[in-house]
Amino acid sequence: MIESLIAECAWGTDPYLIFSENVFSPLIYYSHLTPILVSLILGTYIFVANRRLLINKILFAITIILGIWLFLDLILWATDSIEMVMFAWSTVNMIEPFIYAGFVYLVTVFIINKDVSTRTKILISLPLLPGIFAATSQWNVAGFNLTNCDREVIEGPMTFYNYLIEIGYVCWIIGFGIWAWFSKTITTKKTQFIPLILVTLLLLLGFSFGNIVGSFSEDWALGQYGLFVIPISIGALSYLIIQFRLMAKSQIMVTQMLVIGLWIAVGSIFFIQNIRYVRWIVVLTLVFLGIIGYLLLKSFRVELEQRKQIEKLAKDLEGANKRLKELDQLKSEFLSVAAHQLRAPLTAIRGYTSLIEEGNFGATPDTMKEPLARIIDSARNMANSIEDYLDVSRIEQGRMKFESSKFDLTDLAQKVVDELGPVATRRKLTLSMQPAAEIFVTADIGKIKQVMTNLVDNAIKYTQAGSVTISVEKRDAVARLMVSDTGIGIPAEEIPNLFDKFTRARDANKVNTTGTGLGLYVARKLIEGHKGKVWVESDGTNKGSRFIFEIPAA
Numbered sequence: 087m088i089e090s091l092i093a094e095c096a097w098g099t100d101p102y103l104i105f106s107e108n109v110f111s112p113l114i115y116y117s118h119l120t121p122i123l124v125s126l127i128l129g130t131y132i133f134v135a136n137r138r139l140l141i142n143k144i145l146f147a148i149t150i151i152l153g154i155w156l157f158l159d160l161i162l163w164a165t166d167s168i169e170m171v172m173f174a175w176s177t178v179n180m181i182e183p184f185i186y187a188g189f190v191y192l193v194t195v196f197i198i199n200k201d202v203s204t205r206t207k208i209l210i211s212l213p214l215l216p217g218i219f220a221a222t223s224q225w226n227v228a229g230f231n232l233t234n235c236d237r238e239v240i241e242g243p244m245t246f247y248n249y250l251i252e253i254g255y256v257c258w259i260i261g262f263g264i265w266a267w268f269s270k271t272i273t274t275k276k277t278q279f280i281p282l283i284l285v286t287l288l289l290l291l292g293f294s295f296g297n298i299v300g301s302f303s304e305d306w307a308l309g310q311y312g313l314f315v316i317p318i319s320i321g322a323l324s325y326l327i328i329q330f331r332l333m334a335k336s337q338i339m340v341t342q343m344l345v346i347g348l349w350i351a352v353g354s355i356f357f358i359q360n361i362r363y364v365r366w367i368v369v370l371t372l373v374f375l376g377i378i379g380y381l382l383l384k385s386f387r388v389e390l391e392q393r394k395q396i397e398k399l400a401k402d403l404e405g406a407n408k409r410l411k412e413l414d415q416l417k418s419e420f421l422s423v424a425a426h427q428l429r430a431p432l433t434a435i436r437g438y439t440s441l442i443e444e445g446n447f448g449a450t451p452d453t454m455k456e457p458l459a460r461i462i463d464s465a466r467n468m469a470n471s472i473e474d475y476l477d478v479s480r481i482e483q484g485r486m487k488f489e490s491s492k493f494d495l496t497d498l499a500q501k502v503v504d505e506l507g508p509v510a511t512r513r514k515l516t517l518s519m520q521p522a523a524e525i526f527v528t529a530d531i532g533k534i535k536q537v538m539t540n541l542v543d544n545a546i547k548y549t550q551a552g553s554v555t556i557s558v559e560k561r562d563a564v565a566r567l568m569v570s571d572t573g574i575g576i577p578a579e580e581i582p583n584l585f586d587k588f589t590r591a592r593d594a595n596k597v598n599t600t601g602t603g604l605g606l607y608v609a610r611k612l613i614e615g616h617k618g619k620v621w622v623e624s625d626g627t628n629k630g631s632r633f634i635f636e637i638p639a640a
């Protein structure tokens with residue numbers, strides 16, 4: 087009896103699940119395969135781009151369920167196996183509300199920007215339970231309708247329950263959106279979540295269009311046009327989510343995905359046999375093209391604006407740089423002029439105090455000796471500072487010149503020790519030189535002496551008690567000089583910048599208030615000018631220091 091009824095219907099033969107002659111038009115493939123492809127590609131892409139983000143996971147899960155739904159629905163259009171129709175139809179009915187629930191979850195997480203509470207999760211999933219339990223029962227699909235040859239099932243009351251909860255989920259989305267609109271605690275911007283809600287509602291409407299129209303008008307074919315909304319709205323959703331998370335690189339990828347979607351859309355025209363449907367495909371393709379075009383133009387405009395801004399910044403920077411260079415030049419010139427002007431009166435002070443000390447103006451009373459020694463010391467320090475200033479401006483203006491000659495470094499070091507001996511004695515320090523053989527170097531003798539003087543001078547200044555020792559030695563092709571003291575030492579963290587301009591250690595002021603922080607900078611520049619290097623070693627505060635320089639031996 088049943089077999090004869092089936093035979094009478096003369097359904098197509100040999101259905102390959104989704105390919106058979108039963109399909110009323112290839113439009114079905116277009117309305118199903120396009121959204122499956124587009125949503126799976128976009129969902130997977132977003133998930134892979136950042137799988138730690140909950141919102142990405144939710145979208146991915148929704149696209150998978152949506153994909154399954156669409157695939158099963160496609161089977162319904164093609165198969166003529168009654169068992170298959172029953173199975174696919176009841177599964178489609180069961181999983182459909184999941185898509186709605188998924189969107190409730192997605193919208194809520196997007197708006198509150200964190201996972202929802204367990205209570206809310208239970209509340210979202212509870213209405214799904216009856217559908218799961220009734221999936222295989224009469225309540226879901228009651229039977230198969232053989233009275234006409236439409237391969238249609240007789241739907242049970244679950245179908246209407248589903249419609250009911252789907253309406254509930256949609257109301258939930260709308261209601262939550264309205265609540266968020268007025269809420270003061272929500273930080274997600276309205277301009278972000280309103281488009282998301284609108285797109286979600288559009289997608290759900292497109293999705294249910296088929297069912298609504300089908301259930302009420304029995305014209306299931308008309309509903310297919312609703313499905314065309316899915317790829318577009320999934321694309322828009324992906325874009326909104328990505329934009330929300332500022333995955334700038336991914337924006338380009340979404341555009342690429344849309345382009346792929348466009349290729350698929352255009353490519354599928356090949357498979358359309360009925361020219362009437364081409365019009366619809368052109369409409370869809372135009373929509374695709376519209377979104378892609380809009381996104382591309384927008385990103386192009388943003389890029390153009392950014393480039394303009396960068397260009398403007400570069401120009402400003404260039405101007406500021408030029409001005410800075412001018413100021414730097416002015417500073418060096420001022421330093422040079424001021425130092426020169428200071429030098430002349432200082433030379434007179436130093437000359438006359440020396441003459442007084444030597445008794446050229448009569449015997450110096452004993453009470454005058456100490457103050458006189460202080461004047462001489464201070465004047466010498468000041469002269470050194472002025473020389474440092476002059477050297478800095480010479481170095482910075484590239485005017486520093488080196489005049490090489492061959493000389494004995496050991497001999498030069500001895501001279502410095504002899505010259506500074508009285509300064510050390512005044513401060514009750516022992517200044518000595520370890521015996522050494524001749525070490526010849528070819529260098530600017532004046533500059534090397536200046537560096538030595540500076541290092542020994544510093545060692546005396548920064549040592550309150552103990553000794554300062556100079557040693558020289560030849561190591562392979564380099565001549566090395568070391569000034570070691572038993573002074574205040576240098577903490578390890580201060581060492582790296584000590585040879586920079588105007589750099590003084592934290593404790594320097596306690597011992598010597600007149601320093602400029604230029605001496606070591608000049609010393610480094612002078613030694614580097616000799617292709618040598620200078621550095622300091624210290625075991626820490628109050629543990630003394632060792633200043634060392636090396637220059638090539640002759």
Ligand code: ADP
Pocket residue numbers: 544545546548549571573574575576584589590591592593594600601602603604605606607630631
């Ligand atoms: P100034 O002595 O004028 O401050 P320098 O450039 O000659 O400038 O020295 C820089 C800093 O290095 C000093 O301020 C001091 O903190 C530290 N320094 C230099 N020599 C010694 C030393 N022998 N012992 C301890 N600290 C020193």
